[in-house]
Amino acid sequence: MNDFEKYILENKRQLEPKKVDPKVWLAVENEILKGKNKRFQYLIKALILGIILSFVAYFFYSNIHQNQPLDEERILAQYDLTQYNFTQQVNIKKQQLAKASVPQDKIEDFQILLQQLEFMDGQFQDYLQYIEENGYQEFIGDQILNFYKSKIELLDKIQKEVEKINYYENLQPSNSDKVEIQI
Amino acid sequence: MKIYSHLIQTRLRFKSKWIIPFCFILFLIQNVDAQITETLIEEIEVADGATIVSNIPSAIDIMVNGTMKCNNTKNRYSINGKNNDIRLNILKELIIETWDKNTIKQETIISIKTESDDTSKKLMKQLKINLKNGPDNRIVIDNNVNISSFHMKNSFFKSDDCKIQLDNGEMHTIEYISIETRLSIPKSCNLAIKGNKECIIRIGELEGNIDLELKYAEVYGRSVKNLRASFRSCYAVHFSKVNIADISSSNSNMVIQKAGLVKIGNQPLNDACNLPHVTSKRSHSAQSKYIFGSVENLSVSDSTNDDFNINQVLNLKVKKTSYTDFKIDLLTQSLNAEAKSSDLIIANISNQFSEINIKNSLSTIDLSFNEDANYLLQVDQNNYVEGNHLLSNPKKVENGKNIFQVGESGKGGNIFLKCDRCKFNIQ
Numbered sequence: 001m002n003d004f005e006k007y008i009l010e011n012k013r014q015l016e017p018k019k020v021d022p023k024v025w026l027a028v029e030n031e032i033l034k035g036k037n038k039r040f041q042y043l044i045k046a047l048i049l050g051i052i053l054s055f056v057a058y059f060f061y062s063n064i065h066q067n068q069p070l071d072e073e074r075i076l077a078q079y080d081l082t083q084y085n086f087t088q089q090v091n092i093k094k095q096q097l098a099k100a101s102v103p104q105d106k107i108e109d110f111q112i113l114l115q116q117l118e119f120m121d122g123q124f125q126d127y128l129q130y131i132e133e134n135g136y137q138e139f140i141g142d143q144i145l146n147f148y149k150s151k152i153e154l155l156d157k158i159q160k161e162v163e164k165i166n167y168y169e170n171l172q173p174s175n176s177d178k179v180e181i182q183i
Numbered sequence: 184m185k186i187y188s189h190l191i192q193t194r195l196r197f198k199s200k201w202i203i204p205f206c207f208i209l210f211l212i213q214n215v216d217a218q219i220t221e222t223l224i225e226e227i228e229v230a231d232g233a234t235i236v237s238n239i240p241s242a243i244d245i246m247v248n249g250t251m252k253c254n255n256t257k258n259r260y261s262i263n264g265k266n267n268d269i270r271l272n273i274l275k276e277l278i279i280e281t282w283d284k285n286t287i288k289q290e291t292i293i294s295i296k297t298e299s300d301d302t303s304k305k306l307m308k309q310l311k312i313n314l315k316n317g318p319d320n321r322i323v324i325d326n327n328v329n330i331s332s333f334h335m336k337n338s339f340f341k342s343d344d345c346k347i348q349l350d351n352g353e354m355h356t357i358e359y360i361s362i363e364t365r366l367s368i369p370k371s372c373n374l375a376i377k378g379n380k381e382c383i384i385r386i387g388e389l390e391g392n393i394d395l396e397l398k399y400a401e402v403y404g405r406s407v408k409n410l411r412a413s414f415r416s417c418y419a420v421h422f423s424k425v426n427i428a429d430i431s432s433s434n435s436n437m438v439i440q441k442a443g444l445v446k447i448g449n450q451p452l453n454d455a456c457n458l459p460h461v462t463s464k465r466s467h468s469a470q471s472k473y474i475f476g477s478v479e480n481l482s483v484s485d486s487t488n489d490d491f492n493i494n495q496v497l498n499l500k501v502k503k504t505s506y507t508d509f510k511i512d513l514l515t516q517s518l519n520a521e522a523k524s525s526d527l528i529i530a531n532i533s534n535q536f537s538e539i540n541i542k543n544s545l546s547t548i549d550l551s552f553n554e555d556a557n558y559l560l561q562v563d564q565n566n567y568v569e570g571n572h573l574l575s576n577p578k579k580v581e582n583g584k585n586i587f588q589v590g591e592s593g594k595g596g597n598i599f600l601k602c603d604r605c606k607f608n609i610q
Contacts, residue, residue, distance in 0.1 A: 109523060112487050113506060116470055123416065123434070139381060143399065146418045150434060150470065157488060161506065161524060164545055168604035172567045 072124060075144070079136050086148040093155040097183045100162045103169055103176035110165075110181060113158050117183065120151045158183075218296035218359065219303045223328060225312035226288040230320055232391075235287060235368055237324040239378030239400070240273050243362075244332035249343075251335065258383065264335060264343030271333050271345075272361035277326060281370045281387035288367040289314060291328050296359035306355050313350075326364040333360070413452055414471075432471045440476040447473065448485040448504075483507070501525070514539075522546070532556070536596045544603040551610055557595030560587040560609065563602070570607035 001009070008015070076082050102110060127144055162181065229235075241260045250265050262271040289312045297303045310328050317323070329350040336344045346354045368374065373391040376384060379398040386393065386402070392409040395402065400417050404410075406424040414420060414432035422428075426443045431452045439445065448467035467485035475481070477495045488506040493499075495513040501520035508526040515533045524545045532539070532552050541548060552558065561584045562568065579586050589595075600607065 109505065112466070116488060119434075119470075143416070143418070154470065154488070157506065161545075164524070168545065168567065172604065 075128065075131065075136075079141055081141060081144060084145070084148065086152070089152055090148070090155065093152065093159065094183055097155065097158060097162070097181065099180065100159075100183075101178040101180045102162055102165045103174050104179050105174060105176040106165050107179055107181070110161070113154070113161065114181065114183065116154055117151075117158070120147065120154060123147060217298060217300050217303050218294060219300065219307060220292065220294040221307055223291045223293060223310065223312050224288065225314050226286050227314045227316060227322070228286050229316055229322060229369060229372060231285070231371060232320060232373070233287075233316065233369070234319075234321045234373040234375060234391075235324060235366075236321055236375045236377075237277070237279075237366070238326055239275075239376065239380065239382040239384070239397075240277055240326045240362065240364055241275050241380040241382050242378055243271075243273065243327045243330060245271070246332060247335045249335070249337035249341075260381070262333070262335065264345070265337045266342075268343065268359075270335055270343060270357075270359055272359070273327070274361075274363040275381060276383040276385065277376075278365050278385045279374070279387060280365070280367045281389055282367055283370060284367075285369050285371075286367075287314060287322055287324075287369070287372075289324060290365045290367075291326070292361075292363040293328070294359070294361040295357055297355075297357050302356075306357070309349060309353070309355075324366065327362055330360075330362070411450070413450070415452070431467045433466075433469045434471060436472045436474075438474045439478075442475060442478045442481075444480045445475065445478050445482070447481070447483045447489070449482065534595070538596050539598040539600075541599070542601045543605060545605070546602065547606045547608070548600070548602060549608040550598070552589070555590070557590030557592075558598055559592075559595070560589060560598045560600070561585070562587070562600045562607075566601060566603040566605070568600075568602055568605050568607055571609060 072087055076087060124144075124147060127140060127147065130140060158181070245262065247262065251262055258274060258276050260271075260273040260275045261269050264270045291312060293307070293310055295303050295306055295310075297306060310330065312328050314322060314324065330347050331350050332348045334346045334348065334354075343358075345357050345359075347357055347360060348354050368389075370388060370390050372389075373394070374386070374389060375394040377396045378400060381399045382397075383401045384395075384397075384403070386404040386407070388406045389404075390408050392411065393404070393407050395410070395412040395414070397413075397417055398415045400414075401419040402417065402421070403419075404422040407422055408426045410422065410425050410428040410430070412420075412428070412430045412432070414430070414435040414437070417432070417435040417437075420435060420437040422439045424441045425439050425445070428439065428442055428445045429449055430437065430445070430447055431450050433452060451467050466487035468483075468489055469487045470489065472490045473492070475491070475493045475496070478493060479497045480500075481493070481496050481498070482500045483489075483491070483504055484502045486501075486504045486507045489504075489508075491507070491509045491511075493509070493511045495515065496511055497515045498517045499509075499511070499514065499520070501507075501509070501518075501522050503521070504525055505523040506525065507522065509528065511527075511529045513531045513533065514529050514536060516535065517537050518527075518529075518539045518541070520527065520540070521542045523543065525543060526547045527541065527543070528547070528549045530549075530551055532550060534553055534556050536558075539550070562570075564580065564583050564585050576587075578588050584599075
C-alpha cells in the first residue's frame, strides 16, 4: 500500500459525499413540481379562455344571425329567386308611382288600391315569419312567386288607374287640387 | 409473458377478422328496427244529410324549441331535427273520395319509431281513429287521429327529444312519426273543412253542400251541388261543376268550368281570410281572379280589384264594385252593373239579350253585337263619354238621354248607359 492509498483509506469518510438533508430534496422537488404545475395551470387557463371565447363567438354569431332582419332582397337572393328581377320591377314601378298625383276628390276611391298594396306588404311579412319559424320550403317559393306576380299586377293596375283619371282630368278638368298618391 | 403475447394475438385476430361484422351488427342494432307502420281504418254508418267536419292534415300543433329544419315539399310537411333526421312527416294532401255507400271511412297510415319495438307497438295501440256521429248529425274528423300535438326539443349539447301528445294529455317519446290520411264519404253528405295552413284538398263528386274556409290552400273539386267558400291566398281552386256557389275571397285564383248560380262577395269574408292590414273599406272579394266557363247567373257585389274572365254568362248582376274588370266572351240575356272604375269588355252579345243597364265611371266599355242585332240604346247625355261613330248621331234626345236605334224598331233589347268619364266602343 503506498502513501496515497494509505491516505485514502484513512480519510475515506471525509472524502465520501455528505448525506443531503431530505428537506433540501423535498424543497428541490417542490420547486420542480411548482414549475410543472404552473405550466399545467397556464394550459388549463388557456383552454378555459378558449372555450369561453368560442362560446362568446358562437352566441355573438347566432345573435347576429337572429337579429338580422329577413328582408325581401335577402330572401330572394338566398333562395335563388333573383332571376325574375321582381324587386327591381317593383322598385321601378314604385318609383314611377311615387310622384304620381290624382285630383283630391278621387283620392278616397283610390285608397282601396293603396290599402291592397299595404296588404300585400303584410302578406310578405307572413311569408318571412313562416320562413323564420319553419325554414324555407319549395311551396313557399311558389307562393312568393305568385305574391310578386300579384303585386306587380296591382302596381300596374294603380298606374293604369292614375293614367285613366288624369287622362279624363285633362279632357274635362274638375278644378280639384291634385295630391300625390304617396306610395 | 406468454399469456400477454397470446392476448395481443387474440386482439389482433379479433380486429382483423371481426371488426367489420361487429360494426355491421352495431349498425343494425342502431337502426333496426323500432319503426313500425300500421294502417288504421274506421268506418261508420251515417244518416242522410249528415255533415262531415274535417280539419286539414297540417293542422297538428307543433311546438319546437331548438334547432329545426324543414325539408318540405309541395305534398309533404316535415320537420327535421338536429342532424337533419326527419322527425315528423305529414302528407299535406287530403284526398276525399265520395261513394254511394252511406258510410264514412277514414284510413290513416301511421309509422312510428321509438327507442324499442315494444314501445312502438304499445304506442301504436293507443292511436285511434275516433269517428262518432253526434246528435246534430255532424261527424268530426281529425286527420291526425288522436294526436293533438308534436313537440321537439334539442340544444347544443342535447340531441332531438321528440314527443307526441295524445288527446287525453299523455305524452309519448318518439323518434319519428309519419301520418297519411285518406277519407271516403257518402256522395249525399255535406262537407265542411277549415284550415289556415298549407294543404292540398281533392274532393270527389258531391251532392251535398261544401263549406270551405281556407288560407294558403289548393282545392281541386269535381261536381258539387252547393259550394260556400271563404278563401285567402288560395292560388289554385278548381271545380268542374257547381250548381250554386257563394264565394268570398281575397288574393286567390278560382276556376269553375260550369256553374248554375254563382254569387261572389255576397257574404263578408271570414276574419281569417280578410285582408289583415286593411282597417277600413273591407271588401267581400278583393284581388282575386275568377275564371268561369259557362255560368247561368252571376252576381258580384262588394268586389274590389278582382278580375273576371268568363266564357259564357246568361245573366250578370254587378253592384258595389270598384276596380274590378270583366272580360266576357258571350253574354246571352242580361247585364245589370253598378260599378266604379270597372272595365267591361263583352266580345259577343246574343241577339236574344233583353237588357243591359250600366252605371259606371272612369272605365272602358266594349259591347259587341251581331250585325243583324236590333236594340235601342240610350246614353246619359250629362256625363262625359268618348265613343265610336255609333254615338255621334243620336236619333233623338229625350229627357237628357241620347237615343239610338239600331236595326228594326220595336225589336230586340234595351241598353241604358250612364257612365262618367268613360270610353265606349259599341259595335
